[in-house]
Amino acid sequence: MRRGFKTEAKKLALELREELGADAHVPFDPYEFAESYGIDVIKLSTLGTDARLEFLKADGSALSGALIPVGTGQVILENDAQPAARRRTTLCHEIAHVVLEHSFGISLANERKCGLAGDQEAEADWLSGEMLIPYDGALRLARAGAPDVRVAQAFDVSLAVARWRMNGSGARTVAARMRAKWQP
Template identity: 70%
Template sequence: MRRGFKAEAKRLALELRAELGLNAHGPFDPYAFADEYGIRVIRLSELSGPARDHLLQREGSALSGALIPIATGVAILENDAQPLARRRTTMSHELAHVVLAHEFGVSLAADERKCGLGGAQEEEADWLSGELLIPYEGALRLARADAADEDAAKLFQVSLAVARWRMNHSGARTVVRRTRTKWSGARR
């Protein structure tokens, strides 16, 4: 990931959320975002054929999502058989690739969270999608309140795994812990 990207992603995510009328303390709706920007979402269940049946699985190596170039734009193919929290994460990841203007042919997102673009583009899309789903400021507020990962997942409508990742890797809990340590030492 390029130097300074995490700070850039914090700012960008807040700007994108603001365009939808959202602050940092509530759930992000990737479907509203896609609609706002004219990005078509195609659900696997809307397609037909034997390949669809293979891809439209809930578990295993089933396709989660794909970013597909169409003329001068893109569409997102999503596996709507998966749980909504998973689909929201996949959508946010694919939208991050679009927002960041990543170069691609076809970006496939499987459950292993590898969509084929690899390297820095993957890391950037992961980080921006995380900031869209649970912004640093939202994670910081929850960390100050000693909220559990389950609380973060429920509030931001994400999976427990995504909530845990954002609460720990955003740095919010570390900042709160260090601040509390500093102030408890200063009182002595």
């Protein structure tokens, strides 16, 4: 990931949220965002059996989502058999590729990885995390001592994503330092 990207992603995620009228303390709606950007989201269950099976056997594991170029735009294929929190995370990841204007053929994402690699993948992961749980929101909950379960509920994400953002963003470390600074 290029130097300074995490700082840029914080700002960009807040701008993207603002476009939807959402601040840093409420869940992000990737479906509304995709619609406002003209990105169609196609549920895997709406495809015919042959097409659905083709995507599911792409690498032998369950497909979470795919970003597919169509003309000058893109569509996102989502596995609607997965839990809603997982689908929201996958959509944010694929949307991050679009917002960051990453070049690709077809980006297939399963439960463990996306089809793109390197800096593009790291950037999409980080931006999608900021879209789902912005640093400001994570810091507020860290200062309140919120456990990961409460964070997951507050932002409508999985427990794993809540844990990743609360630890990876540094919000808990900053909150602990703030408490230590002001304690006698």
